[in-house]
Each structure stands twice: as structure tokens, then as C-alpha cells.
Amino acid sequence: MIDPVFLLEAAINGVLLGGVLALLALGLNLIFGVLDVVWIAYVDLVMVCMYLVYFLVMGYGWPVWLGGLAGIGLGVLLGLAVHLLIITPILSSPPVNQLLATGGLLFFIQSFATFLWTTDHRSIRINLPVVEVGGLFLSFARLIAFALSIVAMLGLWVFLRRTFIGTAIRAVAQDRGAMALMGADPQRIYLVTSGVGGAMAGLAAALLSIQYSVHPYFGAAFGPITFMVCVLGGLGNMLGAFIASFVMSEIISLGGVLWSTEMGYVIAFALFIVMMFIRPGGILARRER
Amino acid sequence: MIGRAAAVAVLLALVVAPFVPMGGMRQYVLHVVIQIFIWSFIGGAWSLMGRFGLVSLGHGAFLGVGAYTTTLLWNFYGLTPWLGTLVAMAAAVVLALIVAYPCSRFGIIGHYFALVTLAVGEVVRLLIIAERDWTGGSLGLTLKTAGASGSLLAAQSADKRVFYYAALIVWLIGLWVWVRLDRSMARAAMEAIGEDEVAAASVGVHVARFKLAITALSAALTAFGGVVYAQYITYVNPETLAGIGVSLRIVFAVVLGGMYSWLGPTVGTALTITLQEYLRVKFGLRLIGMAETIYGLLLVVFIIFLPAGIYGSVRALLARRRAPAPATA
Amino acid sequence: MTMLALRHVTAGYGHFTALWDVSLEVAAGEAVAVVGPNGAGKTTLLRVISGVIAPRSGELIFEGAVLTGRPAHEIVAHGIAHVPEGRRLFPALTVAENLKMGAFLPAARRSYRQSLERVFELFPVLAERRGQRAGSLSGGEQQMLALGRALMSTPRLILLDEPSMGLAPVMVLRLFDLIRRIRAEGYTILVVEQNVRQVLKLVDRAYLLEVGRIRMEGRAHELAEQDFVRKAYVGL
Numbered sequence: 008m009i010d011p012v013f014l015l016e017a018a019i020n021g022v023l024l025g026g027v028l029a030l031l032a033l034g035l036n037l038i039f040g041v042l043d044v045v046w047i048a049y050v051d052l053v054m055v056c057m058y059l060v061y062f063l064v065m066g067y068g069w070p071v072w073l074g075g076l077a078g079i080g081l082g083v084l085l086g087l088a089v090h091l092l093i094i095t096p097i098l099s100s101p102p103v104n105q106l107l108a109t110g111g112l113l114f115f116i117q118s119f120a121t122f123l124w125t126t127d128h129r130s131i132r133i134n135l136p137v138v139e140v141g142g143l144f145l146s147f148a149r150l151i152a153f154a155l156s157i158v159a160m161l162g163l164w165v166f167l168r169r170t171f172i173g174t175a176i177r178a179v180a181q182d183r184g185a186m187a188l189m190g191a192d193p194q195r196i197y198l199v200t201s202g203v204g205g206a207m208a209g210l211a212a213a214l215l216s217i218q219y220s221v222h223p224y225f226g227a228a229f230g231p232i233t234f235m236v237c238v239l240g241g242l243g244n245m246l247g248a249f250i251a252s253f254v255m256s257e258i259i260s261l262g263g264v265l266w267s268t269e270m271g272y273v274i275a276f277a278l279f280i281v282m283m284f285i286r287p288g289g290i291l292a293r294r295e296r
Numbered sequence: 297m298i299g300r301a302a303a304v305a306v307l308l309a310l311v312v313a314p315f316v317p318m319g320g321m322r323q324y325v326l327h328v329v330i331q332i333f334i335w336s337f338i339g340g341a342w343s344l345m346g347r348f349g350l351v352s353l354g355h356g357a358f359l360g361v362g363a364y365t366t367t368l369l370w371n372f373y374g375l376t377p378w379l380g381t382l383v384a385m386a387a388a389v390v391l392a393l394i395v396a397y398p399c400s401r402f403g404i405i406g407h408y409f410a411l412v413t414l415a416v417g418e419v420v421r422l423l424i425i426a427e428r429d430w431t432g433g434s435l436g437l438t439l440k441t442a443g444a445s446g447s448l449l450a451a452q453s454a455d456k457r458v459f460y461y462a463a464l465i466v467w468l469i470g471l472w473v474w475v476r477l478d479r480s481m482a483r484a485a486m487e488a489i490g491e492d493e494v495a496a497a498s499v500g501v502h503v504a505r506f507k508l509a510i511t512a513l514s515a516a517l518t519a520f521g522g523v524v525y526a527q528y529i530t531y532v533n534p535e536t537l538a539g540i541g542v543s544l545r546i547v548f549a550v551v552l553g554g555m556y557s558w559l560g561p562t563v564g565t566a567l568t569i570t571l572q573e574y575l576r577v578k579f580g581l582r583l584i585g586m587a588e589t590i591y592g593l594l595l596v597v598f599i600i601f602l603p604a605g606i607y608g609s610v611r612a613l614l615a616r617r618r619a620p621a622p623a624t625a
Numbered sequence: 626m627t628m629l630a631l632r633h634v635t636a637g638y639g640h641f642t643a644l645w646d647v648s649l650e651v652a653a654g655e656a657v658a659v660v661g662p663n664g665a666g667k668t669t670l671l672r673v674i675s676g677v678i679a680p681r682s683g684e685l686i687f688e689g690a691v692l693t694g695r696p697a698h699e700i701v702a703h704g705i706a707h708v709p710e711g712r713r714l715f716p717a718l719t720v721a722e723n724l725k726m727g728a729f730l731p732a733a734r735r736s737y738r739q740s741l742e743r744v745f746e747l748f749p750v751l752a753e754r755r756g757q758r759a760g761s762l763s764g765g766e767q768q769m770l771a772l773g774r775a776l777m778s779t780p781r782l783i784l785l786d787e788p789s790m791g792l793a794p795v796m797v798l799r800l801f802d803l804i805r806r807i808r809a810e811g812y813t814i815l816v817v818e819q820n821v822r823q824v825l826k827l828v829d830r831a832y833l834l835e836v837g838r839i840r841m842e843g844r845a846h847e848l849a850e851q852d853f854v855r856k857a858y859v860g861l
Contacts, residue, residue, distance in 0.1 A: 045407045047353075047414075047540075096600045102406045103351040107551055107599045110353070110544040115592030122585030171725070171734075178715045178726050185713040188675060190701035190730040190778055223585075231418035231540070234411050242408045269426030276419040280394060 016143050021260030023149040026156035027214050029252035032236040034207035040180035040243040041200040044105050048113040051226035052085050056212030064131045075213030086205020120223035130220035152214035239279045314457045326456045332566050333463035337470035339550040339561030341517035347555045353410045353543050354417030358388040360538030362519030363526035371440045377451040381523045388519035389512045396511040400504045421538035436533030451527045459528050474558050554607025628653040634683030636673050643669040645837045656814040658824045661834035667817040671784045675707035676700035706780035710787050712771040716760030723759050727777030744773040765796040785816040801827050825849040
């Protein structure tokens with residue numbers, strides 16, 4: 008029998024992991040909600056930002072928090088670049104073409120990273136303490152990452168609810184054409200959205216850097232989970248994605264302790280299939296389109 | 297279109313090809329052409345769904361299910377792949393229906409559908425890796441050999457030419473299925489569905505049933521393709537047969553070649569495989585990753601600038617040459 | 626003073642042509658209607674004016690500026706507001722947020738406070754329900770919100786696409802009264818309507834659009850007396 012302490016630790020780690028996962032899922036959902044395009048290469052953009060953090064911290068001796076900020080900056084740039092170079096030309100193409108474009112980007116980024124930096128795993132080797140809380144051992148890095156991701160998500164919520172452009176972004180997600188009739192240049196809103204999505208990827212990169220090592224196929228590890236979270240929460244549904252992130256990370260964490268990490272994912276997906284039969288469109292009903 | 301005489305000539309050339317002197321390159325050329333036949337077949341299977349807007353990014357799931365089912369049944373139970381294929385195809389169909397049914401009922405299409413299928417593909421891959429005790433995990437599984445020169449029961453052969461003809465036949469079967477489906481009433485129905493589901497439903501076209509039937513057929517054929525591939529390569533691995541990588545490559549080849557024509561998947565597959573081989577030979581082990589990088593870059597560039605695929609673009613070009621553009625009356 | 630002029634506009638979607646050689650004019654301060662049966666091309670007409678679709682040939686001139694083929698958000702910035710068919714409110718946003726979005730343009734944002742007050746004055750029910758989700762409003766309230774949202778962009782010309790659609794007859798009368806009030810405040814109105822009888826009471830002039838062509842035009846009361854108008858559309 009598994010020691011209940013391990014289970015509890017796994018459960019808590021699940022929550023902590025869920026924070027960063029939510030960041031990824033929300034970024035992806037934000038872009039999809041507004042642009043109706045799924046960035047298949049999204050987590051690979053995270054990987055690129057993680058490499059930046061690595062090189063700045065290990066190669067140039069930057070403090071981690073500064074490297075993290077640089078990662079966010081790169082995320083914004085990448086978000087804008089992807090939108091301008093790849094998404095804009097195919098905005099009116101059929102979905103299969105759009106998916107192939109961002110899918111091709113995935114190949115490109117993963118291979119280019121392999122070419123530039125080899126498949127070696129790189130870690131920023133930051134030795135953060137392990138905190139003991141009532142008999143449980145938790146990684147301090149994980150706690151910080153969780154706290155910061157929650158702060159970021161609150162920031163996103165405020166941005167979307169209280170600012171003018173944030174409300175415009177929500178409006179476009181509900182009816183793209185109508186916003187143009189208000190005098191809003193859709194391209195400007197798309198750019199802001201892509202920039203914000205990129206920033207979230209950059210932040211996720213910073214937070215993941217202190218927990219994991221980076222390698223070109225990092226996207227293959229985190230990408231599928233992110234997609235599954237989005238699907239479980241209902242694609243385009245922000246609240247659904249938030250909840251689903253924690254559900255998924257709990258299943259993965261507990262599943263990992265009880266069986267294996269991979270089985271955790273399989274169970275999560277099986278749950279998704281069940282959900283599809285009993286509650287269509289994800290945990291929360293999806294918006295109309 | 298290709299005239300009948302030309303088609304017969306091409307077919308004869310293909311039949312005779314393995315016996316043409318190739319100066320020591322035969323094994324390699326046969327190997328590449330066999331792959332082209334098999335992957336064209338798989339691409340054609342995918343396009344049955346793709347042309348009706350059901351874009352799946354998870355066909356690797358069916359490949360994996362197909363290949364692993366027959367391999368495991370043969371390795372552990374000695375079940376001949378000839379029968380194992382039936383089990384494999386049935387399993388793929390079951391998986392397809394489990395996923396496609398709720399998607400169809402709740403109108404999940406487009407990007408959302410693609411993402412769901414992507415998740416399916418990844419889950420199959422992860423399941424294979426998770427059950428490493430009997431599937432070999434990420435290291436893969438080798439097909440147990442049944443004798444040095446091969447065996448009909450085990451569907452194995454040491455002679456590439458045997459596989460060449462087998463693959464040729466499989467490829468031809470795929471083309472035949474594609475054309476038959478294209479001509480039948482089902483096609484008219486599916487296109488009506490493609491245009492306007494509600495209208496199609498109102499005239500009695502069983503939208504859901506057709507979608508499921510197409511999905512099941514596509515899954516079964518893809519699984520079969522996976523089986524053939526496994527029998528040829530005699531080695532299965534979750535990365536090459538499941539997961540997003542292989543799924544994307546299939547879709548890419550088909551869209552590049554042209555989703556709406558019977559030769560489209562073949563043209564696209566031939567091009568992408570040839571390109572991959574060329575890059576591999578050119579860069580090989582010298583610049584690791586550069587071949588794939590260029591491949592990925594070309595994919596993105598192609599999809600942006602040649603959205604109708606090569607076939608579609610050539611066709612449009614020829615049409616414009618043949619007749620001047622009609623005045624928009 | 627001609628405010629809006631369409632000259633020989635032909636437009637459509639893909640291979641399909643919806644408008645053929647359409648010309649019309651709206652003078653500043655006027656209220657003009659475009660009537661016609663379903664599928665006549667009325668919605669396409671408004672979409673061409675507001676820039677949602679570009680005409681294949683012909684010209685669109687607004688206050689002297691040639692705006693043919695400009696994108697929608699630019700045309701709106703010139704002073705045209707389009708209340709689309711079916712209203713197209715943002716269902717999950719509140720009444721207040723919908724109105725806010727109407728004032729997206731920089732010029733509109735500067736006079737946001739006044740515009741908002743004016744809208745609440747005209748439509749007190751919107752002030753009451755300012756925090757309510759737009760999707761949960763009644764049909765009549767939604768139409769008012771759509772109108773209010775259009776006013777927020779401080780336009781000079783307002784395009785109305787089938788405003789009476791889906792409304793009970795009592796609501797339709799109330800709505801047209803409100804449009805009269807708006808018109809009295811100085812806005813120029815171009816309204817597309819299937820409810821011929823009511824709309825001809827509201828406007829100065831009208832055009833009859835059938836199968837993509839202008840068949841008739843004239844003063845509203847003249848058109849109202851046309852036999853075939855009465856016969857064909859009575860009871861709608």
C-alpha cells in the first residue's frame with residue numbers, strides 16, 4: 008500500500024503543477040477564442056523561451072528573475088512574429104491549412120533547436136530548498152511557480168475584465184465581425200492577443216525553467232497535456248481550461264504515483280472521453296459561435 | 297487527366313521496375329518506393345475524412361493500433377498476421393467510433409475536432425510507452441522472425457521484391473476504394489454535408505451516420521496500412537507509428553499533393569518522401585537536425601504559398617490557360 | 626447636401642452576384658428606406674456601405690470622400706454606424722460593456738460620457754439593466770441596445786438592417802418611435818426593412834430593391850400608394 012503521505016504530496020504537487028499548466032492552457036485558449044486558430048507549436052515556443060532563460064542565467068550569469076523577465080519579453084516577440092509571419096497569411100484559409108502551418112512550425116522549431124543546441128538536457132541548476140510543511144516535503148521552486156502563475160492569471164482576469172482592449176478581446180471572441188463595425192481594426196486586436204498569449208508562454212517558460220530541464224523535445228512532453236486540458240475544459244472556454252488544468256494535473260500526479268506518468272495521461276484522456284458522452288463541449292458549456 | 301493508355305503504360309512500368317538493372321541501387325530504390333506505396337495508401341485513407349472537413353491530426357493512433365496489434369498477436373500468440381489484421385482493423389474501428397460518435401453528436405468540428413484527434417494519437421502513443429512490459433515502450437518491438445527466407449503464414453519475406461508487389465497491390469486497392477467512394481452516392485451526400493449540414497439533414501441524409509461510416513473506413517484502412525508497414529519494416533516503435541509527428545506528416549503529404557483528387561495523396565507522399573530522403577542523404581549525420589529543419593521550413597512555406605496543394609495549383613494554372621476567365625456575370 | 630451616394634454598385638459573394646448596378650443617394654438629415662422581398666439584396670447593400678464586403682464595381686461616396694473598398698473599421702471611423710441584421714450584440718458582455726465597445730473609436734471615446742448619458746436618456750430601460758448580460762435581454766431591449774451601441778460611435782449616418790425583425794408588433798411601433806426621436810436629434814438614417822407599411826410611415830424617401838436591382842424610388846407616401854406594394858406586402 009502506498010504511504011498516504013506520498014499520496015498527499017502527490018496531490019499537492021498536482022495542484023502546484025496545475026498552476027503552470029493553467030497558464031499554458033489559458034494562453035492557447037485566449038488565442039483560439041479570438042483568432043479561431045490553434046497554435047499547435049505553442050509549447051514549443053515555451054521551449055525556445057526556456058532556452059533563452061538557460062543561456063542568460065548559465066552563460067551570462069544573469070539572476071534568475073531577470074532571465075525570467077527576458078523570457079517573457081521573448082515570448083511576446085515570438086507571439087507577434089508568429090502572428091504576423093504565419094497566421095496572418097492563412098487567416099482565411101481552411102482549418103486544415105492553418106493546422107498544418109502551426110504544425111509545420113512545430114517541426115521547424117524542434118529540429119532547429121536540435122541543430123543549434125543538440126538534444127542534451129539543459130538545466131539552470133538552481134538549488135531551491137525543499138520546504139517541509141507538516142511532514143510533507145514540497146519543492147520551493149514549485150511553490151513559487153504556482154504562486155506566480157496564480158498572480159499572472161489574476162492579472163489576466165483583470166486585464167480582460169477591466170481594460171478597454173481586454174473587453175474588446177472578449178468581444179471579438181464572441182463575435183469577430185461585430186467588432187469591426189465598432190471601428191476596431193481586427194488586426195490590432197489580434198496582435199494584442201498574440202502578444203499576450205506569447206507573454207503567457209514566456210512566463211510559463213520562466214516558471215518551468217526552475218523546475219525542469221529544457222531540451223528540443225520539451226514540447227512533446229508538455230504539449231499533449233496542454234491540448235488535452237483545452238479539450239477537457241472546452242476549447243475557447245477560459246474558466247473550463249482553468250478547472251481542467253487542475254483536474255488533469257491531479258490525475259497525472261496521482262496516476263504517476265500509483266502507476267506511471269504515462270498511465271496518468273491515459274486515464275485523463277479516458278476521463279475526457281467519458282466527459283464527452285455525459286457533458287458535451289467540455290466541463291463547462293462552450294460559448295456559441 | 298491521364299489518358300487510359302498512359303495509365304496502362306505507367307502500371308506496366310511499375311510492374312516491371314524491380315527487374316530493371318539499377319546498378320546496385322536496387323535495394324535502396326525498392327525500399328523508397330515501397331514506403332511511397334504504403335504511405336500513399338495511408339494518406340489516401342486519411343483523405344477520405346479530410347476532404348469532407350473531418351481533419352484528423354491523430355491518425356497515428358490507428359497506425360499504432362494496427363501495427364502493434366498484429367505484432368503483439370504474432371509475437372506472443374503466434375497468430376498469423378493475415379488474421380491479426382482483421383483484429384487490428386476492428387480495434388481501430390472501435391477506437392474511431394468511440395471518439396467520433398460524441399464528436400458527431402455534439403457538432404465538434406474544425407480545430408476542436410483536430411485537437412481531440414491529436415489527443416487520441418498522443419494517448420495511444422503514451423499507452424504504448426506506459427505498457428512497456430509487453431510493448432517494449434519507447435524502445436519499440438521487433439517482429440519475431442519466422443525463418444530466414446520468410447514465411448507466407450507470417451507474412452514476412454527476405455526478398456524486397458515480394459514486398460514491392462504487395463505494396464503495389466495495396467496502393468492500387470487504396471486508389472480503387474478512393475475512386476469508388478468518390479463516385480458513389482455517398483460522395484454526393486457527404487459533399488452536401490460539407491456545404492450545409494442542416495440542409496442535408498433536412499433532405500434525409502443521415503449526417504451522423506455518414507460521418508461515422510467514413511471515419512470507421514478511414515480508421516480501418518489506416519490500421520491496415522500500419523500492419524503492412526510493420527510487416528515490411530519488422531520493427532514497431534511508438535514514435536514512428538503513433539503520436540503527432542507521423543500524423544502531421546500524413547496530413548501534410550495529402551494536402552500538399554491535393555486532398556480532392558485520387559492521385560493527390562500519392563503525388564504528395566512521393567514528393568515528401570523523396571524530399572526527406574534527399575535531405576537525409578545530403579545532410580545525413582553531419583548536421584544533425586538540419587534536414588528536419590529545412591523540411592519543417594518548407595512545409596510552412598508551402599502551406600502559406602500553395603494552399604491548394606501542388607495538384608490544385610497546377611490544375612488552376614492549366615484551367616486558366618485553357619479558357620480565359622469568364623466575366624463575372 | 627448629399628451625404629451618401631452609391632453609384633452603379635455591383636457586388637456579391639463568390640460567384641453569386643447580389644446587387645446589380647445599384648445607385649442611390651441619401652441627403653444629410655434625411656430618413657431613407659430600402660424595401661423589398663427576402664433575398665433582394667438589402668443586407669448586401671448595407672454591408673457594401675459599411676465596408677463589410679467590397680463592391681466589384683461602382684463607387685461609394687460619403688460626405689465627399691470616396692470610400693469604395695475601404696475596410697469596415699475605416700468606414701466606421703468616417704461616421705457611419707451599422708446596426709446589423711440580428712443585432713449581433715456581444716451576448717456574454719453586459720449592457721454597459723456593449724455600449725462601451727460601441728465607443729471604440731478614439732473620437733467616440735473622447736465623448737464617451739456624453740454619449741452614454743444620451744443613450745440612457747433615450748433608452749431608460751438600458752440604464753436600469755446596465756449590469757445585465759446582453760444575451761439575457763428581451764428582443765425589444767436587445768434592439769434598443771444595438772441602437773444605443775451604434776449611437777456610441779458618434780456617427781452621422783446610421784444604417785439599420787431589419788430592426789423590426791423578431792419583435793412583437795407593439796415593440797415595433799415603440800421602436801420606430803425611438804428611431805423618429807433619433808432622427809429628430811439630427812442623425813441621418815438609412816433603414817432596410819421588410820415591414821413596408823411601418824417603415825414608409827417613418828421615412829421621407831424609399832427605394833424598392835428586387836432581385837438586386839432598384840425597381841422604384843420616390844417619396845414615401847407615393848410608394849405607399851403603389852398598388853403592387855400594398856398587395857404584395859400587406860399583412861407582413
